[in-house]
Amino acid sequence: MDSSQRVTLNVGGKIFMTTAASLQTLPNTRLGRLAKDSTKIQQPNMELFFDRNPKIMNSLLDFYRTGELHLPKNICGFTVERELKFWEIPVEIIHECCYKCFHDHKSNADITREIDTFLTNPYERKADIEKLSSWNKIWLMMERPNLCRASKMWSMVFFSVVFLSVLLCTLETSMTFREFHSRFYDYHHFNITQQVAETQMTFMNEYSASLPYPWLRNVQEAILVFFVLEFTTRLVTCPQKRHFLRQAKNWFDLLLIVHNGLSILLERVLLVGKVTYSSSEFNALLFFYALSVLRVMRIFYMAKNFDTMKILLLSTRASLKVFVMLAVCVLSLATMFGASVWMAELVSETFSFSSVLSGMWYAIITMTTVGYGDVVPVSVTGKLIGALCALCGVIVMALPIAVIASKFTTYHDNLLTREQLRKRITFSKTNLHFFARADEGEKKLPRTDKQYPPLGVETHRQGGHSNTTNHGVTVVSVHNKNKKSSCFKFGLYKQKLGRAGCKKNQVSESRTTLEDCRKDLELSDVSA
Known part of the structure; x- marks a missing residue:
């Protein structure tokens, strides 16, 4: 096929256009194989439809054009991973500037999953109790x-x-x-x-x-x-x-x-x-x-x-490598400074430290800023070594502790998010139960597919009344035998918006937006 031929892609209802040459730059991907082997692309005015998320498609087409994969930061990492898997593009190709954001999304999701696993109570559900x-x-x-x-x-x-x-x-x-x-x-x-x-x-x-x-x-x-x-x-x-x-x-x-x-x-x-x-x-x-x-x-x-104590244990377990690194650094510096201060005092003939072990004890107490004071250097050289030991201790102790604190903050923030989500789920279930019981006393209105077509089904003109589709939301105007507009059906919600019986002079024959329907309903309420 001609490499300069345009290719039209319909991804989730959104149209994207590119050339076959751009898609053929990556022949091992899904779009690359379609651009190379498909005969349907050669037909005029033909588009390829994919029922996928269109938000990431611009970034993918730029990847075919430039060879660099940059991703939007407002998309969940799991969504990105799922879409890249469908388009057969490796995750490792994500550019360095965007990989951190992608990794943060995945890391937060992994931490949330770990918290759920750690906090799961096998008898938490009422049915199990x-x-x-x-x-x-x-x-x-x-x-x-x-x-x-x-x-x-x-x-x-x-x-x-x-x-x-x-x-x-x-x-x-x-x-x-x-x-x-x-x-x-x-x-x-x-x-x-x-x-x-x-x-x-x-x-x-x-x-x-x-x-x-x-x-x-x-x-x-x-x-x-x-x-x-x-x-x-x-x-x-x-x-x-x-x-x-x-x-x-x-x-x-x-x-x-x-x-x-x-x-x-x-x-x-x-x-x-x-x-x-x-x-x-x-x-x-x-x-x-x-x-x-x-x-x-x-x-x-x-x-x-309690969940907070479990989060403390989780963050401690996740920081074990940092604790090991901290212990190794402290012992190494304690050995070096302990031997140095012992040698300095020995040369000065002050004999403040009886052995290297005594010098290591002094170095550990100094690095941890305790300053016990049972053994101290007396010579000028020993004091300089002690000052250098204190400075190194502040640096060595501060950096790992900051990492551990950041780890605990991350786990605690994810715990709060999890608790808020559980409260929202419980509140939603309560509302659904309330509305379900409220509908029991109401008279059931007949609902058929002819009156209320499902979401995504193409609608046609019937009886001179226009039905339109706007951005994946099917809008249907239904009229009764008395020529009164009784309601507007939105395929996304599948419920009536005007049960009050709007008059014909107050509501137009057809509407395409939800705002117009709300205005008509407000007019009918005022007239009533």
């Missing part, structure tokens, strides 16, 4: 704090008990909330302060010779009973026992329950009845008290059920 038994619904209420009003109340109670447990764990270590027992005094097993009178004990002696107040111990036992009942209830009502036992969270809860029970056992049974106890028993008691700090982990496990 109704399949559960009454016992299983109790488990679901305890596991999902945002499920219903009862689950929200339960989560508040659980948080309050956990907070009270952590608070009591800290209060009982203070001597203000402990009472002395003289039968616990045993000065042969512990060091006594020598600078003062023998009656004054060190903190270890005071702590070992005292117990928390009885009301504190009673509340601790009540909290232990609460957690035992909570764990047992979740285990009994769980619909999948194997899945329950595979979760690390549940084993952690069991460990905390056993720990609290053993702490009370050591304090109440093993130690109270003894006149004295050894330092090994005291160290065991301190070890169990140290494990009490793990109670706060219950809050984090409970907070994982």
Whole structure:
């Protein structure tokens, strides 16, 4: 075929014209093969119709002409990818200036999909909840704090008990909330302060010779009973026992329950009845008290059920490479500056650092801007190295943290968009349900394809009345037997716009735009 012949393309109702020579520059694409092999293009006044999105077509034709693919920035990345796949053009050909925008669209969509997968609740739908038994619904209420009003109340109670447990764990270590027992005094097993009178004990002696107040111990036992009942209830009502036992969270809860029970056992049974106890028993008691700090982990496990905490975990997981890079950079610089400052102090014969490890400790504390001050350089060279270490630390620490913060912001923004979309969907469903119920009481009007042709069907002139098509919207003017224009049918919405019965002198015989119909309806309302 003649390479200068014009080719007419009808893409989604929009006409595009180019030459066969332009299309043949890329023979491996869909349009390139059509321009080379199709015999229909050679026919005069012939156009090729494609039921595709026309917004990207100008960019594609420019790609055939110039060899560079530039895309509009207001089109979704998935739409671009789908259209390029149809026209058989690789995504990698997109020019560098436009690829970032395309990648951002896809990246946001991928993040939204990841959030949906991570936040998906298998029992979120009402139909799935109704399949559960009454016992299983109790488990679901305890596991999902945002499920219903009862689950929200339960989560508040659980948080309050956990907070009270952590608070009591800290209060009982203070001597203000402990009472002395003289039968616990045993000065042969512990060091006594020598600078003062023998009656004054060190903190270890005071702590070992005292117990928390009885009301504190009673509340601790009540909290232990609460957690035992909570764990047992979740285990009994769980619909999948194997899945329950595979979760690390549940084993952690069991460990905390056993720990609290053993702490009370050591304090109440093993130690109270003894006149004295050894330092090994005291160290065991301190070890169990140290494990009490793990109670706060219950809050984090409970907070994982909230979307914001999950987004924090997602952004942290997505930034693992940045964390690894940060750790490698800090360790490398700490080794370099630690060895340098140790060598500088050694040459100056100040001996401020005992080894390279001491210098690395100083470098890490300096780079993180903590400035602990236990070891510091004294020589001028060591101080210069310390200043350079501080400057490098600010730069190395600031850049990865900015990337991590940007990651969290991106995930959080997509979470807010997801929540707004879900609210809109819920609101739309509510409106549809309302209008569906409102239409139940109305008289059903007959609707046939003859009266209301579907969208996209070509209309013809009937009875001297003109029907027109404008930009994919079919406009039909229907008249009744009394020569009154009763309504205008738009194929895009398929519903009546003028049920009031417009008079003939107020509405013209045919209209082509929705604005004219609205004006006629307003005139009829005024006359009524």
